[in-house]
Amino acid sequence: MTLSLEFKEAIWKTAVSVITERVRDARHVLHELQESANSETKSTAGDKYETARETLQQEINREGNRLHNLLQTQAAVHTIDPHIGCHAVKMGTVVETDKGVFFISVSLGKLTVASKQVVCISLDSPLGIALLGKKSGEKITVNTQSYFVQNVI
Template sequence: MDKLKILDVVKTKVTDKIRKLENLIEETRASNNDTKSSMGDKYETGREMLQQEINNLQVQLNEVLKQQNFLNTILPKSCEKTEKGAVVKTEKGLFFISVSLGEIIVEGRKIICISPESPLAKAMNGLTENQFFFVNNLTQKIVEIR
């Protein structure tokens, strides 16, 4: 399995998230502008709620932008040990240590994208093929690292 393809799929998903959040922020701002009429104080609460929603969306957008920046630091090179950018096959599944994105499908294979800060990635960190690690009361073996 080509690591460059995996990285491209992850980058595309993150870019899509950014685009959706930017659109949501823009639509919410437009809604906020629509309520700026002279209808009185009872609409101030609605405007404040819309502003809070914009703020929440902005926080989410900033997090996804951080993920995008982090992805740009990952090189599609082969890895000898479990580290940022490694594709790790265990007895339980295939993991890409990059950003917390959940499950993706590449070339018909399910890959779980996890952050290096996740408990699973921390448990595997620095290990090599045929080594064992323990997480969530389960022992797993690293079968392969790419």
């Protein structure tokens, strides 16, 4: 496969879309939980009410943390300029190896872009750390798995 800036931009747009959808879903769930907590009425069984209220509050806190993390992920991906090519791996590069194509950005997992599998990984991941600064033609090993860098853009 030949990597191009157009392919890189398509990967970036797909990643932005996935994150935006996750943010929207998290906001919706958080809103629903808050509505549920607000409509909770105090019953004569006070302990049951307090337990239910505490459980809801814990869910609200968890979902709030999830939303916060997603917003940080969204901000990180928006710092990437998909129109700029690179010759060495850094944040925002697309790396083609003999094991697959990786988008060094945020940890999103596998995406399908233009009928091709692309794995979005964080620069802080073991593979991201090992790839940092590498250029086409270089080889790395992570957890006994060897990767040959074929192309970087």
